[in-house]
Amino acid sequence: MFDDYEQQQSSEESEDDSDEVDYTGLKILASVIPVFLLFIFLGRAEMGFAVSVDLGMIILAVKLQWEKRRYIWFWATIVVIFALHIPLFLIARVPKTKLPTLGLSLPIGVLDFAIIWGALRIAEAVFSKRSSSSDHEQSPD
Numbered sequence: 426m427f428d429d430y431e432q433q434q435s436s437e438e439s440e441d442d443s444d445e446v447d448y449t450g451l452k453i454l455a456s457v458i459p460v461f462l463l464f465i466f467l468g469r470a471e472m473g474f475a476v477s478v479d480l481g482m483i484i485l486a487v488k489l490q491w492e493k494r495r496y497i498w499f500w501a502t503i504v505v506i507f508a509l510h511i512p513l514f515l516i517a518r519v520p521k522t523k524l525p526t527l528g529l530s531l532p533i534g535v536l537d538f539a540i541i542w543g544a545l546r547i548a549e550a551v552f553s554k555r556s557s558s559s560d561h562e563q564s565p566d
Contacts (some may be wrong), residue, residue: 453484475530476514482538483510490545498547498552506541 457477464473483506495497522529 431525449488451517451524453481456484466565471526472514473508473517475533478527478530478534479510481539482534483507483541486538486541488546493545493549494547494551498548502545502548517542 457480460480461470461473461477464470467473477528487503490499
């Protein structure tokens with residue numbers, strides 16, 4: 426009876442040792458802080474915060490789809506997403522309201538995350554079908 430309990434505890438301890446700490450949040454924060462500081466230096470702190478939140482959401486969406494990084498369509502989709510964001514941030518202006526910048530930037534960032542996630546899923550569906558159909562056409566049955 427006690428042997429089973431000791432074996433169960435040792436197996437649980439070995440599972441806990443195999444879990445690695447995920448520092449994704451710190452990595453994202455470390456990558457967006459220089460962008461935010463650049464905008465502060467340029468005197469556009471509100472815009473810098475909005476850009477930083479959105480950039481963080483883009484990086485998070487990419488991180489969650491990271492297992493697809495070996496496919497060219499993944500990187501092509503990411504490049505198109507970044508290319509579409511550059512003019513968006515140059516054209517869009519943060520309105521002067523009593524609402525804090527976080528109240529404007531965070532909902533837009535979450536919406537942008539959902540759009541990016543959807544774009545990556547659509548690209549996966551389109552290009553996975555295309556590659557699987559071309560595999561079937563080439564196979565000599």
